[in-house]
Amino acid sequence: MAFVFYGDNMEWKDFLKEEAKKDYYKPLMDFVDSEYKNYTCFPKKENLFNAYNTEYDDVRCVILGQDPYINEGEAHGYAFSVYDHHLTPSLRNIYKEMADDLGSDVDMDGDISYLAGDGVMLLNTILSVRSGESMSHKGHGWEILTDNTIKALNNREKPMVFILWGNPARKKKELITNPIHLVIESSHPSPLGASKSFFGSKPFSRCNDFLVKNGLKPINWVKNKRDLFNI
Numbered sequence: 001m002a003f004v005f006y007g008d009n010m011e012w013k014d015f016l017k018e019e020a021k022k023d024y025y026k027p028l029m030d031f032v033d034s035e036y037k038n039y040t041c042f043p044k045k046e047n048l049f050n051a052y053n054t055e056y057d058d059v060r061c062v063i064l065g066q067d068p069y070i071n072e073g074e075a076h077g078y079a080f081s082v083y084d085h086h087l088t089p090s091l092r093n094i095y096k097e098m099a100d101d102l103g104s105d106v107d108m109d110g111d112i113s114y115l116a117g118d119g120v121m122l123l124n125t126i127l128s129v130r131s132g133e134s135m136s137h138k139g140h141g142w143e144i145l146t147d148n149t150i151k152a153l154n155n156r157e158k159p160m161v162f163i164l165w166g167n168p169a170r171k172k173k174e175l176i177t178n179p180i181h182l183v184i185e186s187s188h189p190s191p192l193g194a195s196k197s198f199f200g201s202k203p204f205s206r207c208n209d210f211l212v213k214n215g216l217k218p219i220n221w222v223k224n225k226r227d228l229f230n231i
Contacts, residue, residue, distance in 0.1 A: 009057055010056050010057070010152070011055065011056060011057075012052040012055060012056050015056070015148075015149070015152055016049070016052065019145055019148060022144075024141045024144045024145075025141065025145070027140070027141060028140055028141030028142065028144075028145070031137075031140045031141070032045075032048075032128055032137075032140075035128065035130060035137065036128075039130050039131065040072075040130070040131040041128055041129065041130050041131065041137075042068045042069065042070065042071075042072075042074070042075040042128070042129055042131060043068055043075040043076050043077045043128070044076070047075075047076050047077035048077060048127050048128060049077065049127070050076065050077025050078055050113070050116070051077060051078060051079065051116070051121055051122055051123045051124070051127070052121075053116050053117075054116045054117075054119065054120065054121040054122075056152070056153070056156070057156075057158070058119050059119060059120075059121045059153060059156075059160055060119035060120070060160050060161065060211055060216055060217070060219060061119060061120045061121070061160060061161040061162075061163060061207050061211075061219055062120075062121045062123055062150075062153060062160065062161070062162045062163065063079055063080065063115075063120060063121070063122050063123070063163045063165070064079065064123055064124075064125065064150075064162065064163065064164050064165070064169040064172060065079030065080050065122070065123065065124040065125070065165075065169065066124060066125055066126065066135075066166065066168045066169065067124055067125070067126035067127075067128075067129045067134065067135055067137065067138070068124060068126075068127070068128065068129045069082060069088060069129075070129055070130075070131060070132050070133060070134055071131075071132070072131070073086050074086055074088065075129070076111075076113065077127075078112070078113045078116060078122035079122040079123055079124045080094060080112065080122060080189075081110070081111055081112040081113045081122055082110040082111060083110065083111060084109055084110055084111045085109065085110055086110050087108055087110045088110075089190060089191050090188070090189045090190045090191075091108070091110055091112075091189075092108065093189040093190070093191070093194040093198065093199070094112075094189050095108045096199070097189070097194075097198065097199055097200075097201070097202075097203070097204075098204055098221060098222065100199075100200075101202045101203070101204045101205050102204055102205060102221060102222060104222045106222055115219070115221070118219055118220050119217070119219060120219055121153075123146060123149065123150075124146070125142070125143055125146045125147075125168060125169070125172070126138055126142040126143065126146070127142050127145075127146070128142070147172070147175060150162075150172055150175045150176065151175055154175060154176050154177060154178045154181065155178065156178075157180070158180075158216075159180045159181055159182070159210070159211075159214045159216065160181055160182075161181070161182045161183075161184060161206075161207040161210055161211065162176050162181060162182070162183045162184070163184045163185075163203050163207065164183060164184070164185040164186075165185075165186060165187070165188050165189055165198065166187060166188030166189075166190075166193060167188075169185075169188075170185050173185065182206075182207070182210045184201070184203045184206055184207065186198045186201040186203070204219070204221045207219060208221075
């Protein structure tokens with residue numbers, strides 16, 4: 001089945017309905033159902049599609065991750081985000097770059113899902129994982145869904161920013177062909193990659209500069225004391 005063109009004003013529920021009709025989708029769901037039945041998997045099944053809570057027309061930035069965190073109490077369906085106060089090494093580095101880039105003190109809470117309500121789609125390329133086994137759900141169809149998600153966003157006529165951290169995310173750059181969008185890429189924020197090109201890449205301010213130049217609202221990356229973060 002050919003890729004369906006999506007323009008502005010599409011809704012993710014319509015996109016997912018179309019994907020569900022395609023040949024890859026039922027085998028993917030059968031695999032996911034079997035994995036969740038027989039193994040401990042993350043995130044919770046009801047949170048698998050949380051990334052799509054940022055509605056299509058509201059997306060101003062996409063942060064692309066790989067697959068969910070593999071430990072209990074971490075993954076909840078938003079790339080790089082964890083439940084409150086269960087901080088990962090990658091998140092510590094993300095917060096460090098955020099503080100340095102924006103010149104703000106950041107309370108390292110761990111849960112960055114609030115960004116989903118401010119136009120940031122926190123999307124993993126693979127939406128589920130078996131406990132303790134990174135990339136264990138690779139190659140079963142999630143990549144088709146999320147590639148088509150990126151293509152649908154690429155087709156949109158309103159500019160947005162794609163932030164690609166690490167080699168798996170950077171490979172998706174070939175899907176982003178629309179010149180109205182901005183791609184920001186660097187090494188992964190994990191301790192193994194952060195010092196290569198992540199630190200000092202200023203993705204947060206560069207994203208906002210682009211949005212403002214295109215007449216769009218900047219992202220409120222750091223919340224105030226009444227919200228999740230303390231400045």
